[in-house]
Amino acid sequence: MRNRIPLTLLLMLGLPSQIVWAQATDFIIPGTSGRGFGIPDKQTFDDRIEEAPWDAGAIHLAPWIGIRDATNVASTNVGTGTADDDDFTLTAGAGLRAYLRSGPRVVWAAHALPEYTWWANDDNRRRFNGRYGVGGFFYLNRLELEISQRLVEEQQFFSSEVQRLTPNSRAISRAVLDLHLARSLWLSVNGERIRRRNKEDGNAVLASLDRTEEDYSARLDFRSPRGWEVGIGYHAGSFDFARGARDLSSDSDGLVFDALFTGNRFAGLLQLRQRRLEPKPGSELPASDETTGVLQTVWEIAERSALLTYYRRALGFSVSDGASFFVAERAGARWQAGLGDRLNLSLYAEIGEDQFEARGTSGLVRLDDVTSFGGDLEFSLRAEIGLRLQVQRSEFDSSDPAFDRDVTTFGIALQLRPIEKLSRKISERLRLGSAAGVW
Numbered sequence: 001m002r003n004r005i006p007l008t009l010l011l012m013l014g015l016p017s018q019i020v021w022a023q024a025t026d027f028i029i030p031g032t033s034g035r036g037f038g039i040p041d042k043q044t045f046d047d048r049i050e051e052a053p054w055d056a057g058a059i060h061l062a063p064w065i066g067i068r069d070a071t072n073v074a075s076t077n078v079g080t081g082t083a084d085d086d087d088f089t090l091t092a093g094a095g096l097r098a099y100l101r102s103g104p105r106v107v108w109a110a111h112a113l114p115e116y117t118w119w120a121n122d123d124n125r126r127r128f129n130g131r132y133g134v135g136g137f138f139y140l141n142r143l144e145l146e147i148s149q150r151l152v153e154e155q156q157f158f159s160s161e162v163q164r165l166t167p168n169s170r171a172i173s174r175a176v177l178d179l180h181l182a183r184s185l186w187l188s189v190n191g192e193r194i195r196r197r198n199k200e201d202g203n204a205v206l207a208s209l210d211r212t213e214e215d216y217s218a219r220l221d222f223r224s225p226r227g228w229e230v231g232i233g234y235h236a237g238s239f240d241f242a243r244g245a246r247d248l249s250s251d252s253d254g255l256v257f258d259a260l261f262t263g264n265r266f267a268g269l270l271q272l273r274q275r276r277l278e279p280k281p282g283s284e285l286p287a288s289d290e291t292t293g294v295l296q297t298v299w300e301i302a303e304r305s306a307l308l309t310y311y312r313r314a315l316g317f318s319v320s321d322g323a324s325f326f327v328a329e330r331a332g333a334r335w336q337a338g339l340g341d342r343l344n345l346s347l348y349a350e351i352g353e354d355q356f357e358a359r360g361t362s363g364l365v366r367l368d369d370v371t372s373f374g375g376d377l378e379f380s381l382r383a384e385i386g387l388r389l390q391v392q393r394s395e396f397d398s399s400d401p402a403f404d405r406d407v408t409t410f411g412i413a414l415q416l417r418p419i420e421k422l423s424r425k426i427s428e429r430l431r432l433g434s435a436a437g438v439w
Contacts, residue, residue, distance in 0.1 A: 026314075027159050030372035030394060031334050031348030033269075033296040033310040039146045039176050040439055042139045045107045048439075049099045058100055064113055065094040067414040069155065075163055075407030088120040089165060091155060093130065097439070109439045110134040117155045117167065124201045127167055129153040135439065142180040149173050150438070153199065158206055159316050160328050160354055160370070163394060163407040166206055167199040186221040188231070197242075209317050210242040211249075219256055231258040235273065239317075240280075248317055248324055249280040254289075265300040275315060277325075284360045285324045290315060292327075304338030316354075320403075322364035323356040330370070347375040354396075369397045386415040 028034035052060035069091040093115025100108040114130035135148030150172045158166050177189040194213045198206040219233025236253040254274025261268050272293040279285045296310035311331045318326050332350025339345055349372070356366040374392035381387055390413070395406045 027157050027316075028312065028314060028328075028330075030330075030350055030392065031332060031346075031374065033294050033308070034312050034314060037438075039144050039178060040137065042105075042107070042137075045099060045109065045137065045439075048097070049101070049107075052097075052099060060099045062097045062099075063094070064097065067092045067412070068115065069117075069411060069413060071165075071409050071411035073165060073407065073409050075405065087122055089117065089125070089155070091115055091117045091129070095130070105139045107137045107139075108135070109137065111439065115154075124203070125155070125165070125167060127199065129155065129167060133439070144178040146174065146176040148175075157407075158198070159209075159319075161316065161318055161320070161326060161368075162206070163396075163405060164206075166203070169195075169197045169199050171195040184223050184225075186223055188219045188221060188233070189217070191216045205319050207244070208246045208319055210245045211317075212240045212242070214238050214240075215252075217256055219258065221258075227262045229258070229260045232256065238280075246317075246319075247283050248285040249283045250277045250285050251280065252277055266297065268295075268297045270295050286357060286359075288357065290327060302337075306336055308334040308336075318356060318359075320356070320364075320366075322359055322362035323366065324359040326354045326356040326368075328352065328354045328370075332372075343377070343379040345375070345377055349373040365399070366403070367399045368403065371395045371397075388413045388415075 026034070048062065049060045052062040054061040054063070067090065069089065071090075072086070072088050074086045093113055095111065095113035095115075097111040097113075098109070102108060110133065112130070112132050114128060116128050117126065119125045131150070131152050131154065133148060133150035135146060135150075138145040151169070152172065153167065153169045155165050155167050158164050158168070171194070173193045175191045177187075179187045179189075181187055192213075192215050196213065197210050200206055215235060215237035217233055217235035219231045221229060221231035223229045233256040234253070235256050236251075238251050239249055241247060241249050252275055254276050255272075256274075257270075257272045259270045270293070272291060275290045275292055277285060277288045277290070279287060292313050292315055294310060294312040296308065296312075299307045299309075301307055310333070312329070314328050316326055316328055318324060330350050330352035332348060332352075334346060334348035336344065336346040350370075351372075352370045354368040354370060356364060356368075358364040372392070372394040374390070376388055376390035378386065378388040390411045391409070392411075393406065393408045396404060398404050
């Protein structure tokens with residue numbers, strides 16, 4: 001079956017039937033809605049096992065090799081002392097994904113994908129990174145369950161506040177349960193622990209936000225066969241900052257509300273999460289009550305064309321002396337279309353602001369206006385080689401001119417595997433599918 005919607009849009013916007021929130025403090029890539037992901041559906045694993053080229057007994061192996069990121073970066077970030085001069089970086093790697101069926105309804109998956117990140121001028125950011133993980137996925141009659149452990153060490157922008165490509169490490173322990181109680185009633189339970197560390201040698205500013213995050217939630221869902229789903233629940237967790245980092249430790253809890261609709265040519269999602277932050281003893285984080293969330297729609301304009309619109313509100317911790325955290329609001333759109341059988345084009349733009357909360361008695365008043373835009377072009381050079389060209393620019397206009405900054409990147413990515421294999425078959429209904437590239 002020919003894909004109705006271009007590959008990268010569906011994978012980037014994924015929304016399985018089990019909604020799971022990502023942690024609040026991740027950097028959200030401009031041009032995306034930034035929502036979390038749930039248990040991978042069984043069909044995803046069935047496809048990957050079928051396409052795996054190697055077998056070792058009952059174990060199915062799929063190799064990966066490619067240039068994930070080759071980027072020229074030009075940015076200024078004077079206010080935080082983490083300025084980037086013009087420089088070129090390249091990340092390349094190779095590894096294996098493995099799959100094992102333990103009966104018709106149980107899949108075990110693992111991956112080891114080491115890679116090396118090289119910078120032309122900056123020795124401190126040259127290092128070996130990689131993505132490693134193991135997980136069990138259970139698809140029983142009335143129950144779906146994921147238990148997994150991953151280590152993700154990769155180069156990414158540190159935060160909206162600090163637009164610097166830097167190596168970061170996340171050790172992620174995760175358990176997700178989706179239980180069919182009766183008819184249209186479901187219970188979803190999620191537990192996640194993330195240990196975050198910055199790996200750039202000698203950069204005390206970035207290390208100041210090293211921390212461990214925990215989040216546990218339970219939600220009761222009503223799922224209609226007509227495409228509607230509504231859920232309400234509660235979450236509780238904590239942010240514990242590492243020794244030597246800033247003392248912004250806190251407990252967090254609040255209500256959770258989700259609503260979504262999926263149709264033949266339209267899908268919409270609303271996620272809201274209340275975040276009551278209560279500082280732990282000695283913490284300089286002020287007590288607060290924030291609402292974060294995302295509203296997004298996807299419209300299938302034509303057979304190979306779609307439009308994403310979104311508004312999101314997220315929380316991030318600050319490295320600035322006078323601030324504790326900031327609330328980032330963004331509104332944007334991304335259009336993507338297939339231009340012939342081998343070519344996909346994507347364009348996006350978003351605007352918003354970062355509102356900073358004062359730390360202690362600093363009296364800080366700071367608001368950063370943010371504008372981002374860019375696009376990418378993806379095409380297959382041959383059946384075995386896929387190439388993506390990308391350009392992105394973000395501009396920050398702060399109420400304090402010392403924090404004015406911008407970043408421009410030009411990059412390419414190369415995948416040495418059939419581009420058709422990357423494009424998973426989708427159903428006739430437009431879904432906002434699951435996040436790509438994990439398993």
